[in-house]
Amino acid sequence: MNKIICDKEDCKAEIPQTKDLIETKYLSGGIQINFFRCKKCNAKYLVSVTDKVTREKQIELRKWSEQHNKALGINIKGMSEEELKKLTILADETKYNMDRLQEEIKVSIAKLKAKYEGEL
Numbered sequence: 001m002n003k004i005i006c007d008k009e010d011c012k013a014e015i016p017q018t019k020d021l022i023e024t025k026y027l028s029g030g031i032q033i034n035f036f037r038c039k040k041c042n043a044k045y046l047v048s049v050t051d052k053v054t055r056e057k058q059i060e061l062r063k064w065s066e067q068h069n070k071a072l073g074i075n076i077k078g079m080s081e082e083e084l085k086k087l088t089i090l091a092d093e094t095k096y097n098m099d100r101l102q103e104e105i106k107v108s109i110a111k112l113k114a115k116y117e118g119e120l
């Protein structure tokens with residue numbers, strides 16, 4: 001399990017970073033700020049900031065990722081050359097889309113973090 005140490009003076013409590021402990025603050029315009037809270041001193045630690053477009057991309061990424069894993073999991077034994085070729089293209093295409101979306105999501109989250117971290 002990941003954890004961070006609270007950096008507030010006289011606190012230094014361990015803050016476990018599990019998904020179920022992430023809290024979300026909702027701003028107008030569909031902005032969501034995800035953060036952890038120190039149970040001891042209540043300090044907040046930013047995890048990520050998303051807008052509607054970014055969250056849609058995250059869903060799209062999950063779909064491509066599932067398709068990619070499915071393609072990789074297919075048993076190629078007894079496949080014709082033609083089928084193998086198609087499968088390779090599918091695996092490449094899904095990987096390409098995953099990488100593209102991952103990069104786009106990374107960039108937009110970084111921009112949103114810079115813009116909204118003061119709102120936490």
Ligand SMILES: [Zn+2]
Binds near residue numbers: 013041043
């Ligand atoms: Zn603390």
